[in-house]
Amino acid sequence: MALLDVERIKLFSTRAPWWCMVLAAALTVGFTVLLVANAGTTFPLAVSTTQFAYNFGLMVVMVMAALAITTEYRFGTIKSTFQAVPNRTAVLVSKTVVVALLAGVVGEIIAFACWGVARLMKPDADLAIRTASDWRNVAGVGPVYFGGAILALGVGMLIRQTAGAVSIILVWSLLAESLVGLVPTIGVKIQAWLPFNVAGHFVNGDEPATGGVQGRGAGIDFAMSPWVSLLYFMGVAVALLVIGIVVVNKRDA
Amino acid sequence: MIEAVQLTKRYGQTLAVDNLSFTVQPGRVTGFLGPNGAGKSTTMRMILGLDxxxxxxxxxxxxxxxxxxxxxxxxxxxxxxxxxxxNRSAYSHLLWLARSNRLPARRVNEVLDLVGLTAVAKRRAGGFSLGMSQRLGIAAALLGDPGVLLFDEPVNGLDPEGIVWIRRFMQSLAAEGRTVLVSSHLLSEMALTAEDLVVIGRGRLISQGSAAEFIERSSTSTVFVRSPQLAKLEAALVDKGFPVVTEGEGLQVSGARTEVIGDVAAAIGAVVHELSPQRGSLEQAFMRLTEDSVEYHTGLGDAVVPEGK
Incomplete structure (x- = not known):
C-alpha cells in the first residue's frame, strides 16, 4: 500500500497529469458538443454517437501514462525510486495501478459528461441508456482508457524517452491501425486483430455506423464479441506491460 | 561497512570496473579517488543496486x-x-521517498531543517541553485537516518561556502560512527576531507589505505630557492645530499624543508631572495600514480580488447 501512496504522491505533485486530464476532458467534450450541435435528420443522435470522440481523450490519457514513466527516466527520479525500493516489479506494478485507475476514472467521467452534454443540448433526442449495448457504449470508455494507460506505460518502460514513446503510441493508434486497411485483401482482416480497432469494437459494438459519421472500426469484420474484444485489448496491454517490467528489471537503471 | 569483492562491470567492449576489491570502514570518511572516467560512479551505482x-x-x-x-x-x-x-516541490520529493520506506512524514521536516531548506520546501525543485539541490540531495540521503552514506562528487560546482559546509557535514556524519564514502577526482579535496582513501584508475584498484599515508608516500615535497650566490648554494645543497634541479632563476630542492635550506644558506653566507615550499604536487603525484593504468589502456587498448573476448 505504501508504494501505491508513493506513486500517487509522485503523480499528483507534478502538473502534467492535471493538464492532461483537463485537456482530455476539454477535447472530448468539446468535439462531442460540435457533433451534437450539428446532428439532425441526416445524422440522427443515438447513445453511441455521444461517444464518437472518445479517441481524443484516449490519446491524451495515454500520453499522460507514458509521461508518468518517461519523465522518471528523463529526470533521473527512476534511479532514486529504485534506490529507495529495489524491488522494481513492485514499483512498476504500483505505478501502473495508480495511473491506469486514474485513466479509467477519467474515462468514465468524460464518457458520462459527453452523454450528459448531449442530453442537455438535445433533450428531445432518444438518449436514454437502456440496453446492455447502450451501457457498454458509454461506460465502456473507462475500461478502454484503463487498458490504453497500461499499454502506454509498457511502451514507456521499453522506450524510456518521452518523444519516442509518445510518437509510437500516437502513430500506432491513430495512423498505423487505420493504414493497414489499405493493404489489399488481408489488410482488413489484419485490422480486426489490431488492439485499438478491437477496443473500438468493444465500445461501438456491432451496430452499423449511423449517418455519415463512421466510428472507429467501421467496415472491419470483427471476429470477437465486444466483451472478448475488451479482454483481447487488455491482454495486449498487459503483455506489453509485462515485457516492459522484465526489460526494466534486466537493464541498468 | 561496505565490502566490494572482485567487482567487475563491462559495457560492451569497455571494462568500466575491473576486478575491484576494497572495504570501507565505519566511523571515518573514506575518499573514493580517481580521474574522470575511472569507474567511481559506476562502482557506486553497483553498490546501490542500480547497475x-x-x-x-x-x-x-x-x-x-x-x-x-x-x-x-x-x-x-x-x-x-x-x-x-x-516541477515537484522539495517537500513532495522527500515525502514520496519517505513513504516508500514507511518513514514518518515528520522526518521530512526534520531533514529539511537539518540542511536549512525549510523556508523553500514548498517551492519547485527545478528552480533551485546547485547548492540548494545538493542540500536537498543530502536531505534525501539522511531521510532514513542510515548508517552508510555515499556521496558522488558532492562538491562539484559548489561555491567555497558550500564546499566547506559539505566537508564539515561529512566529517560530522563519520564522527557519529557512520560509514561515509565520498568520491572525487580532486586529491586536494580528499586530502582535507578523507581519512581513508580508495584510489582507482581505469576501473582498477591503485591503492587503499590511510589518506595521510597515501599523500606522504606519493607526494615529494620540493622547495624553491633563489639566491644571488646560486652556484655556491647549489654546491652546498648537493653536498648535503639533496637532489637539486635548476629552474629559471632558482633551484628546486627535493626532500628538504625550508628551515634546512635556510640553515645551509646561512652556513655558507649566501643571501636568500626567495625560499618557498612548493604545494600542488599532490595532483602531480596522483597523476603519476594513475598514469600507468591510463597509459596501459590507451597504449595497449587494441591488444587488450580481443584478449578479453
Whole structure:
C-alpha cells in the first residue's frame, strides 16, 4: 500500500497529469458538443454517437501514462525510486495501478459528461441508456482508457524517452491501425486483430455506423464479441506491460 | 561497512570496473579517488543496486543492496543532485521517498531543517541553485537516518561556502560512527576531507589505505630557492645530499624543508631572495600514480580488447 501512496504522491505533485486530464476532458467534450450541435435528420443522435470522440481523450490519457514513466527516466527520479525500493516489479506494478485507475476514472467521467452534454443540448433526442449495448457504449470508455494507460506505460518502460514513446503510441493508434486497411485483401482482416480497432469494437459494438459519421472500426469484420474484444485489448496491454517490467528489471537503471 | 569483492562491470567492449576489491570502514570518511572516467560512479551505482555487476559482488553490512529491507534506513546516497522532477516541490520529493520506506512524514521536516531548506520546501525543485539541490540531495540521503552514506562528487560546482559546509557535514556524519564514502577526482579535496582513501584508475584498484599515508608516500615535497650566490648554494645543497634541479632563476630542492635550506644558506653566507615550499604536487603525484593504468589502456587498448573476448 505504501508504494501505491508513493506513486500517487509522485503523480499528483507534478502538473502534467492535471493538464492532461483537463485537456482530455476539454477535447472530448468539446468535439462531442460540435457533433451534437450539428446532428439532425441526416445524422440522427443515438447513445453511441455521444461517444464518437472518445479517441481524443484516449490519446491524451495515454500520453499522460507514458509521461508518468518517461519523465522518471528523463529526470533521473527512476534511479532514486529504485534506490529507495529495489524491488522494481513492485514499483512498476504500483505505478501502473495508480495511473491506469486514474485513466479509467477519467474515462468514465468524460464518457458520462459527453452523454450528459448531449442530453442537455438535445433533450428531445432518444438518449436514454437502456440496453446492455447502450451501457457498454458509454461506460465502456473507462475500461478502454484503463487498458490504453497500461499499454502506454509498457511502451514507456521499453522506450524510456518521452518523444519516442509518445510518437509510437500516437502513430500506432491513430495512423498505423487505420493504414493497414489499405493493404489489399488481408489488410482488413489484419485490422480486426489490431488492439485499438478491437477496443473500438468493444465500445461501438456491432451496430452499423449511423449517418455519415463512421466510428472507429467501421467496415472491419470483427471476429470477437465486444466483451472478448475488451479482454483481447487488455491482454495486449498487459503483455506489453509485462515485457516492459522484465526489460526494466534486466537493464541498468 | 561496505565490502566490494572482485567487482567487475563491462559495457560492451569497455571494462568500466575491473576486478575491484576494497572495504570501507565505519566511523571515518573514506575518499573514493580517481580521474574522470575511472569507474567511481559506476562502482557506486553497483553498490546501490542500480547497475548489475558483470562479475563479483558488493555487500553492505554483509547483504547486497537488493536484499535490504527498506534500504533508505541502511544506506543514504547523493549520486546526482539533479535527480529531481523540476516541477515537484522539495517537500513532495522527500515525502514520496519517505513513504516508500514507511518513514514518518515528520522526518521530512526534520531533514529539511537539518540542511536549512525549510523556508523553500514548498517551492519547485527545478528552480533551485546547485547548492540548494545538493542540500536537498543530502536531505534525501539522511531521510532514513542510515548508517552508510555515499556521496558522488558532492562538491562539484559548489561555491567555497558550500564546499566547506559539505566537508564539515561529512566529517560530522563519520564522527557519529557512520560509514561515509565520498568520491572525487580532486586529491586536494580528499586530502582535507578523507581519512581513508580508495584510489582507482581505469576501473582498477591503485591503492587503499590511510589518506595521510597515501599523500606522504606519493607526494615529494620540493622547495624553491633563489639566491644571488646560486652556484655556491647549489654546491652546498648537493653536498648535503639533496637532489637539486635548476629552474629559471632558482633551484628546486627535493626532500628538504625550508628551515634546512635556510640553515645551509646561512652556513655558507649566501643571501636568500626567495625560499618557498612548493604545494600542488599532490595532483602531480596522483597523476603519476594513475598514469600507468591510463597509459596501459590507451597504449595497449587494441591488444587488450580481443584478449578479453
Amino acid at each position: 548489475n555487476p558483470t562479475a563479483g559482488s558488493v555487500r553492505i553490512d554483509g547483504r547486497t543492496y537488493r536484499e535490504l529491507d527498506r534500504p533508505l534506513r541502511t544506506v543514504g546516497a547523493l549520486m546526482d543532485a539533479k535527480w529531481l522532477h523540476p
